[in-house]
Amino acid sequence: MxxxxxxxxxxxxxxxxxxxxxxxxxxxxxxxxxxxxxxxxxxxxxxxxxxxxxxxxxxxxxxxxxxxxxxxxxxxxxxxxxxxxxxxxxxxxxxxxxxxxxxxxxxxxxxxxxxxxxxxxxxxxxxxxxxxxxxxxxxxxxxxxxxxxxxxxxxxxxxxxxxxxxxxxxxxxxxxxxxxxxxxxxxxxxxxxxxxxxxPQGYKLVLVNSKVKHELVGSPYNDRRNSCENVVKALCAHFPTKKFETLRDAEWDELEAVKAEVSVEDYTRAHFVLGEKDRVLAVCDALEKGDYETVGQKMYETHKGLSKEYEVSCEELDFLNELAKENGVTGSRIMGGGFGGCTINLVKDDLYDRFIAVAKEKFNAKYGHEPEVYDVVIxxxxxxxx
Missing domain, CATH: 3.30.230.10 (Ribosomal Protein S5; domain 2)
Structure with missing residues (x-):
């Protein structure tokens, strides 16, 4: 800076x-x-x-x-x-x-x-x-x-x-x-x-910014948090002898037990959260083994959940995710609160130049502007x- x-x-x-x-x-x-x-x-x-x-x-x-x-x-x-x-x-x-x-x-x-x-x-x-x-x-x-x-x-x-x-x-x-x-x-x-x-030897971590701006103040973010809290309330009512502070405390069978007691939207969002909890732990195990293919697979699974279950993606981000998949990128997903912003991508070194070139060309052809690209330095x- x-x-x-x-x-x-x-x-x-x-x-x-x-x-x-x-x-x-x-x-x-x-x-x-x-x-x-x-x-x-x-x-x-x-x-x-x-x-x-x-x-x-x-x-x-x-x-x-x-x-x-x-x-x-x-x-x-x-x-x-x-x-x-x-x-x-x-x-x-x-x-x-x-x-x-x-x-x-x-x-x-x-x-x-x-x-x-x-x-x-x-x-x-x-x-x-x-x-x-x-x-x-x-x-x-x-x-x-x-x-x-x-x-x-x-x-x-x-x-x-x-x-x-x-x-x-x-x-x-x-x-x-x-x-x-x-x-x-x-x-x-x-x-x-x-x-x-x-x-990660042999890989780059790169952000591709759709340049679609998002605004988290107001309902979109807080609505999703409310959905999670609604499911926690249902869990507390259904299992009065167990303490549920957040969805972290819920198991898969317990979520299924209250499925009929919450809205479809609230259930679907809670389903994503439980899946994401498991994916983070799987990525930790994979990193300790140097298994970046599994890391990438879990990133794709997260994107699908954020797009279809949590519904915080958008057309542009889904397009970038598909481009990553088509060009052999190891892992790609929306990053951040959602409603715009970046995808984060785990890319093999030898595929990096082609992926960036294709992403810029095809995104520009479809949306009228090139995405911005940032290599990540931790x-x-x-x-x-x-």
Whole structure:
């Protein structure tokens, strides 16, 4: 990322003095989609794209923010109980409130930031923004006393309380805990996690961005979460002696037992979640054996489930998935919350050039624009740059 770009804008828009520069990454998720808020497993890693911010205390009771990409400036008081109207600024406002609640004595500051996470690509630019500022405030005002987990949870609380997305913890977890060259298997129920070295010899991991933008605020995301919660309520009623907190606690035979007691839509979505729970564990076993063919097979199975059962795909993403299959790509699936964004693809080195060329040509012929392609580099989580 471009340090000079941040520094030059910070100097221009504030008092000419420099501050500290922080960075937090976006993330990919190899497999395990829509399982985090269902208490299941996810398998993310931080990437070399994210949010970079320069931050300096200003001695005031005011926070002044400049979004470099948007060329937009917003300010609000430390004790403002309403917060700014600009949607991008509400993420930072929320982090300020959550870090204060954790005991960090946040004072006024100036900040300029930009991002190179493609917006709407399912790589979680919002979690990168939250993690970047949580790390910065912890460093500047909190003597780094707030734990990594609490910083991640502050980001999640920001989404819930100030943005309106009832998200799970995966995105913020990956942005805070990421390590270079390692993926992480996170148990979203216990919060136990394990690092897995990820250096697939003979394969590339590549994102193909449809450039179809998605908006998760509002009904599409929350509707699916509600479906899962409806099935949990039915399970609790049907099996009163067993405790069901999330779908993670359900077995296949128990889901079948309540099939007639829930809507077809709710059952189908729960069916996907249970299948995805199994697929993540299968991928972990396959990675330990270096069996990337099984990893790829499970990725295709996940895409089918996300498209047909969870219904968060779209025509463009299904088209990219089919192109991958036709061109011998080992694994391909929609990545992220859905409704647009990227496919994540596990591609053999010798097939990479042809797949990318065909994907660009055929997608452009059908939809009038080429998809964007990003090779994935697994990188460090939130940190101070200088």
């Amino acid at each position: 471009d340090i000079e770009r941040v520094r030059s804008r910070f100097i221009k828009h504030f008092d000419g003095k420099t501050g500290n520069i922080y960075m937090a990454p976006g993330r990919i998720n190899l497999i395990g989609e829509h399982t985090d808020y269902n208490g299941g497993f996810v398998f993310p890693g931080a990437v070399n794209k994210g949010i970079m911010a320069e931050v300096r205390p200003n001695g005031l009771e005011t926070i002044i923010l400049y979004a470099i990409d948007l060329k937009d400036k917003v300010e609000f008081k430390i004790n403002d109980t309403v917060g700014p109207r600009a949607s991008w600024a509400r993420y930072i406002y929320g982090i300020v409130q959550e870090m204060k609640a954790l005991g960090v004595p946040v004072k006024g500051f100036n900040a300029a930031f930009y991002g190179d996470v493609p917006l709407g690509a399912g790589m979680s630019s919002s979690a990168a923004l939250e993690s970047c500022f949580a790390y910065a405030l912890n460093d500047l005002f909190g003597d780094n006393k707030v734990s990594k987990w609490d910083m991640a949870l502050a980001g999640q609380a920001t989404e819930h309380k100030y943005v309106g997305v009832n998200c799970g913890i995966m995105d913020q977890f990956a942005s805070v805990f990421g390590e270079e060259g390692k993926l992480m298997r996170l148990d979203c129920r216990s919060r136990e996690f394990e690092y897995y070295p990820f250096n 990188s460090q989580g939130a940190h101070k740059v200088c």
